[in-house]
Amino acid sequence: MRPETEAQLSEAIRDARAPLRIVGGGTRPVGADLSGAALHTGGLRGVSLYEPAALTLVVRAGTPLAEVGALIAAEGQRLPFEPVRWGPVLGAAGESTIGGVVAANVSGPRRIQAGACRDSLIGVRFDDGSGAVVKNGGRVMKNVTGYDLVKLMAGSWGTLGVLSELSFKLLPAPAEQATLILPDLDPAAAVPALSAALGAPYDVTGAGWLPGTGAMVRIEGLSESVSYRAGRLAVLLAPFGRVIEMRDGAAALWRDLGEVAPFHGATGDLWRFSVKPGDAPGIVARLGFPVVLDWGGGLIWALVPEGTDARALAAPFAGHATRMRGSGAGAFHPEPAPVAALSAGLRAQFDPRAILNPGRMG
Amino acid sequence: MQMPIPNAGVLARKAQIVARLRALLPADAVIDDPAETRAYECDALAAYSCAPLAVVLPRTTAEVAAALRLCHDEGVPVVPRGAGTSLAGGAMPSADAVVLGLARMNAVLEVDYDNRFIRVEAGRTNLSVTGAVEGEGWFYAPDPSSQLACAIAGNIAMNSGGAHCLKYGVTTNNLLGVTLVTMAGEVIEIGGPWCDAAGLDLLGVICGSEGQLGVVTEATLRILRAPEGARPVLIGFDSNEVAGACVADIIRAGVLPVAIEFMDRPCIRATEDFAHAGYPDCEALLIVEVEGSGAEIAEQLGLIRRIAERHSPVEFREATSEDEAKRIWLGRKSAFGAMGQINDYMCLDGTIPVSSLPHVLRRIGEMSAEFGLAVGNVFHAGDGNMHPLILYNANTRGDLERCEALGAEILKLCVEVGGCLTGEHGVGIEKRDLMGVQFAPADLEAQMRVKDVFDPHWLLNPAKVFPLAASAPRRTA
Numbered sequence: 111m112r113p114e115t116e117a118q119l120s121e122a123i124r125d126a127r128a129p130l131r132i133v134g135g136g137t138r139p140v141g142a143d144l145s146g147a148a149l150h151t152g153g154l155r156g157v158s159l160y161e162p163a164a165l166t167l168v169v170r171a172g173t174p175l176a177e178v179g180a181l182i183a184a185e186g187q188r189l190p191f192e193p194v195r196w197g198p199v200l201g202a203a204g205e206s207t208i209g210g211v212v213a214a215n216v217s218g219p220r221r222i223q224a225g226a227c228r229d230s231l232i233g234v235r236f237d238d239g240s241g242a243v244v245k246n247g248g249r250v251m252k253n254v255t256g257y258d259l260v261k262l263m264a265g266s267w268g269t270l271g272v273l274s275e276l277s278f279k280l281l282p283a284p285a286e287q288a289t290l291i292l293p294d295l296d297p298a299a300a301v302p303a304l305s306a307a308l309g310a311p312y313d314v315t316g317a318g319w320l321p322g323t324g325a326m327v328r329i330e331g332l333s334e335s336v337s338y339r340a341g342r343l344a345v346l347l348a349p350f351g352r353v354i355e356m357r358d359g360a361a362a363l364w365r366d367l368g369e370v371a372p373f374h375g376a377t378g379d380l381w382r383f384s385v386k387p388g389d390a391p392g393i394v395a396r397l398g399f400p401v402v403l404d405w406g407g408g409l410i411w412a413l414v415p416e417g418t419d420a421r422a423l424a425a426p427f428a429g430h431a432t433r434m435r436g437s438g439a440g441a442f443h444p445e446p447a448p449v450a451a452l453s454a455g456l457r458a459q460f461d462p463r464a465i466l467n468p469g470r471m472g
Numbered sequence: 473m474q475m476p477i478p479n480a481g482v483l484a485r486k487a488q489i490v491a492r493l494r495a496l497l498p499a500d501a502v503i504d505d506p507a508e509t510r511a512y513e514c515d516a517l518a519a520y521s522c523a524p525l526a527v528v529l530p531r532t533t534a535e536v537a538a539a540l541r542l543c544h545d546e547g548v549p550v551v552p553r554g555a556g557t558s559l560a561g562g563a564m565p566s567a568d569a570v571v572l573g574l575a576r577m578n579a580v581l582e583v584d585y586d587n588r589f590i591r592v593e594a595g596r597t598n599l600s601v602t603g604a605v606e607g608e609g610w611f612y613a614p615d616p617s618s619q620l621a622c623a624i625a626g627n628i629a630m631n632s633g634g635a636h637c638l639k640y641g642v643t644t645n646n647l648l649g650v651t652l653v654t655m656a657g658e659v660i661e662i663g664g665p666w667c668d669a670a671g672l673d674l675l676g677v678i679c680g681s682e683g684q685l686g687v688v689t690e691a692t693l694r695i696l697r698a699p700e701g702a703r704p705v706l707i708g709f710d711s712n713e714v715a716g717a718c719v720a721d722i723i724r725a726g727v728l729p730v731a732i733e734f735m736d737r738p739c740i741r742a743t744e745d746f747a748h749a750g751y752p753d754c755e756a757l758l759i760v761e762v763e764g765s766g767a768e769i770a771e772q773l774g775l776i777r778r779i780a781e782r783h784s785p786v787e788f789r790e791a792t793s794e795d796e797a798k799r800i801w802l803g804r805k806s807a808f809g810a811m812g813q814i815n816d817y818m819c820l821d822g823t824i825p826v827s828s829l830p831h832v833l834r835r836i837g838e839m840s841a842e843f844g845l846a847v848g849n850v851f852h853a854g855d856g857n858m859h860p861l862i863l864y865n866a867n868t869r870g871d872l873e874r875c876e877a878l879g880a881e882i883l884k885l886c887v888e889v890g891g892c893l894t895g896e897h898g899v900g901i902e903k904r905d906l907m908g909v910q911f912a913p914a915d916l917e918a919q920m921r922v923k924d925v926f927d928p929h930w931l932l933n934p935a936k937v938f939p940l941a942a943s944a945p946r947r948t949a
Binding site for chain 1: 584585586587588609630631633637641642644645654658660661662664665666667668669670671672673674675676677679680681697698699700720721723724725726727728764765767768771772775823824825826827852855856857890891892893894895896897898899903907910911912914915916917918919921922923924925926937
């Protein structure tokens with residue numbers, strides 16, 4: 111099935127007699143393998159509204175991410191949360207769609223400063239499991255009219271509804287960036303340095319650690335401001351080790367960080383931890399396997415031998431862990447019973463026949 | 473304002489319910505003397521009030537859970553209350569409801585600068601969250617106008633914004649986790665000092681649910697290091713359209729001010745008479761604030777000045793001292809008080825696409841003339857969150873109704889141009905019956921299903937948010 115209109119989407123869901131597997135670009139095969147008939151969203155494609163002066167974009171869910179990025183880049187704008195492709199690291203060919211980015215609430219390095227995908231998402235249209243069209247939010251930045259189902263849909267992995275249209279607030283792309291690199295730090299030593307940078311009044315928009323590169327701190331903005339803050343940060347970070355300032359070429363490093371490039375094509379299971387940043391050095395030590403750090407240490411990507419229960423190995427920690435690549439049950443973090451009951455209750459309400467990606471987040 | 477008929481069974485059992493609450497909670501935590509419950513009869517939407525059945529003021533999450541469990545078992549509706557500053561009637565009780573006030577739960581539980589969060593009890597006021605960390609140079613970003621009085625619990629319930637949310641976002645963008653007590657008395661931890669949800673984003677739907685899904689007793693909030701400095705400029709224009717165009721150009725230019733505030737002539741004049749801030753007498757006025765070091769501020773303001781000059785401003789006043797900065801903000805911060813000096817007023821809160829600003833301001837002017845009620849506009853222009861203030865006289869028969877009718881027309885206009893009914897105040901009882909203008913029945917049904925999951929018997933703040941007719945089958949089930 112490949113509906114091209116919202117009406118066709120509703121019909122496809124209404125007429126379904128068995129579970130459906132919702133497919134955008136197919137680049138995020140996380141969680142349980144699903145067996146249902148594929149419902150492709152790629153036919154729901156195109157921009158519904160783009161108002162650069164209002165920093166607003168409304169786009170249909172099946173539109174390729176690359177197309178969205180090119181459109182708004184031509185106006186000097188960008189999605190604040192720095193969406194990243196997971197296809198290369200998950201070994202999934204295909205072209206990421208904007209709907210898939212939302213369904214998985216995917217955010218890149220700038221998440222630490224500009225918020226997650228769900229924070230830039232200001233409106234949704236979706237079909238629930240009965241095929242009813244629901245809209246929530248809208249196209250304005252401040253909106254508290256009724257419950258915020260926009261946030262609920264972001265990161266729901268197609269289990270509450272099939273997204274058909276999305277509204278985002280955008281930001282102007284800054285004139286300049288500077289990246290400070292501390293090449294001599296290992297992951298454990300990087301976290302306090304990143305924390306110091308994020309705790310300074312210099313509006314850091316990226317803070318991570320890449321094997322072979324070291325700790326990385328990014329600032330963006332008007333040119334004089336970037337020079338000023340780069341200078342201050344270099345002084346602030348000097349006690350942690352050698353600091354190198356990089357202007358050109360840093361974009362590739364941040365892309366590598368967001369897309370977890372060091373683990374492309376590597377064998378083994380891939381885990382993604384979202385934790386209290388201060389817990390990261392301990393987790394990295396307990397894991398004892400290669401890692402990439404983002405979000406000041408709050409996001410840990412770990413490459414472990416196939417079948418390793420990295421969640422158990424890393425314990426105890428505050429936060430959650432998802433097995434991004436690898437097989438078996440328990441990819442998503444188990445929820446405490448009362449939270450699991452609420453989540454199950456919501457799924458039963460939005461998808462009473464349990465036909466939308468059933469079990470995907472199990 | 474229509475409210476449901478109170479549950480006669482609950483009213484008849486008042487003495488027994490109060491006695492059971494007293495048995496559970498400390499003696500001073502239960503109030504049922506009508507003289508003492510008077511303070512809880514309304515919130516900042518003072519045109520409407522109702523004496524509650526009783527008021528409970530717990531000191532711990534366990535006491536909150538005990539009170540809720542009891543009310544759940546007795547089938548008593550509960551109206552959660554932070555500081556009672558809702559402009560939408562979010563904390564207005566009904567005669568059969570127990571008001572659950574969080575004012576006594578105001579402790580700071582944990583401050584962690586390395587991991588950039590603070591955990592507080594939810595009755596703590598917004599400003600005192602910043603107060604707990606500003607000594608170390610940090611702050612909590614959302615800054616609703618009522619921040620001196622309003623509680624974090626209410627901020628979470630209404631997903632409150634503020635003047636500086638253009639850069640820093642609203643409550644939901646700064647909330648990391650909550651301790652939530654459900655109507656059944658279950659205590660649930662959701663989120664924490666890390667990024668994003670493990671599963672479904674329950675935190676995202678709890679924030680802004682107007683106290684209908686649970687009672688938040690503790691909150692983990694993101695704190696930020698305060699910028700090195702901030703400076704406002706005041707820019708006057710001789711037309712709303714030109715001011716609106718200037719806002720759009722500033723936003724597009726790549727400089728992101730922390731605030732862009734807009735005032736129109738009726739508002740400028742009223743505040744000038746009241747606060748004497750020295751504002752120019754012009755058609756429209758922008759206050760733009762930028763942050764950073766001295767040199768960064770100069771760089772941003774230089775760019776803003778070049779943009780503004782293309783629109784021939786009648787005034788461009790840059791604060792050169794702390795005192796001048798305060799004077800620039802003085803009028804804006806006094807605006808509501810100034811309008812209140814003239815008359816009673818109703819403050820609307822619709823959001824519009826910023827591109828529709830000139831059209832909407834023109835239409836509001838026309839409607840104001842039609843209804844014979846003055847309207848002043850002061851609002852957050854950067855994000856299109858309007859605050860039309862309709863002046864009326866509460867002592868004049870029919871004035872309030874006329875004011876509400878005009879308010880409804882203005883909000884319908886906001887929706888018509890692609891906006892929404894409320895940008896930061898919430899729906900409460902005030903905009904409840906207008907929800908059908910913005911939402912189709914299926915849209916409201918999807919939202920009510922969320923409440924069905926958290927509060928199956930619809931006992932928490934039940935007569936709010938949804939049109940009474942739409943929620944009736946659930947409330948009376």
